[in-house]
Amino acid sequence: MLRTFAAVTATAACAVALAAPASAHVKATSDGAQGGWGVVTFRVPTESDTASTTDLLVTLPDDQPIVSVSTQQKPGWTATVTKKKLASPQKDDDGNEITEYISTVEWKATAPQAAIAPGQFDTFSISAGPLPKTESLSLPAAQTYSDGKVVNWNEKAVTGQSEPEHPAPTVHLKPAAGAEHDAPAAAAQPSATPAWPGLTALAVSVIALLLGIANLALSRRKN
Structure with a gap:
C-alpha cells in the first residue's frame, strides 16, 4: 500500500508540474x-x-x-x-x-x-x-x-x-x-489554453485521492 501511495504521489507531482507552466503566461x-x-x-x-x-x-x-x-x-x-x-x-x-x-x-x-x-x-x-x-x-x-x-x-x-x-x-x-439576435450562435471551439478552474479541480481531486490513500495505509498499519 505504501509503495502504491508513493507511486501515486510521484505521478500527481508530475501532472501538476506539467500543467502549471502551461498557464503561467x-x-x-x-x-x-x-x-x-x-x-x-x-x-x-x-x-x-x-x-x-x-x-x-x-x-x-x-x-x-x-x-x-x-x-x-x-x-x-x-x-x-x-x-x-x-x-x-x-x-x-x-x-x-x-x-x-x-x-x-x-x-x-x-x-x-x-x-x-x-x-x-x-x-x-x-x-x-x-x-x-x-x-x-x-x-x-x-x-x-x-x-x-x-x-x-x-x-x-x-x-x-x-x-x-x-x-x-x-x-x-x-x-x-444586438448582433447576437441577428446571427446564429457560433459553435463553441475548444480552447488551446487550459483554464485555471480546470487546473484547480485537478489539484483538489489529486489531493483528495492522496489523503484517502494515506488514511487507508495508516489504518491498515494500526490493525
Missing part, C-alpha cells in the same frame, strides 16, 4: 464588445526564479487599428503610448479618415521594488477603442526581466493543436449590441 482579458470600447487587462506573471519583470511592451495590430488608448495609473510604473501612421488611410463608421493608430503601449518599472518579483504577478490595464469588429484580437507582448532577458509572447495558438511555448495574449470580444 502573459494573458489578456477584456470586457469590450466588437466595434465598441472596453478595458483590456494584461496579467503578467514572473516565471524566472532569479529575476524580476521590469518592462512590458504590448503591440497593437495595424491591420485592425485602434485609434484611442488611455492607460490606468499604476504606482511605481510609467506608461508610454506610441502612435504610428497607417500605410493607407482608413475610414471609420462615421466616414472620418483615420491616418494614425496606437502602435504600442509600454510599461516600465521606475524602481526595483516596483518590479514583479519571482513567483508573483501583476496586472496592467488600458481603455481602448473603437475595438475591431472581430471575435478575437491578438496582442503580442514582450516581457523584459531585470537580468536583461526578453521573452516574446507572440505565437498564435491553433485550434486542435497543443498550445505554443510563447502564445500571444488574445482577448475575445463580445458581439456588438
Whole structure:
C-alpha cells in the first residue's frame, strides 16, 4: 500500500508540474464588445526564479487599428503610448479618415521594488477603442526581466493543436449590441489554453485521492 501511495504521489507531482507552466503566461482579458470600447487587462506573471519583470511592451495590430488608448495609473510604473501612421488611410463608421493608430503601449518599472518579483504577478490595464469588429484580437507582448532577458509572447495558438511555448495574449470580444439576435450562435471551439478552474479541480481531486490513500495505509498499519 505504501509503495502504491508513493507511486501515486510521484505521478500527481508530475501532472501538476506539467500543467502549471502551461498557464503561467502573459494573458489578456477584456470586457469590450466588437466595434465598441472596453478595458483590456494584461496579467503578467514572473516565471524566472532569479529575476524580476521590469518592462512590458504590448503591440497593437495595424491591420485592425485602434485609434484611442488611455492607460490606468499604476504606482511605481510609467506608461508610454506610441502612435504610428497607417500605410493607407482608413475610414471609420462615421466616414472620418483615420491616418494614425496606437502602435504600442509600454510599461516600465521606475524602481526595483516596483518590479514583479519571482513567483508573483501583476496586472496592467488600458481603455481602448473603437475595438475591431472581430471575435478575437491578438496582442503580442514582450516581457523584459531585470537580468536583461526578453521573452516574446507572440505565437498564435491553433485550434486542435497543443498550445505554443510563447502564445500571444488574445482577448475575445463580445458581439456588438444586438448582433447576437441577428446571427446564429457560433459553435463553441475548444480552447488551446487550459483554464485555471480546470487546473484547480485537478489539484483538489489529486489531493483528495492522496489523503484517502494515506488514511487507508495508516489504518491498515494500526490493525
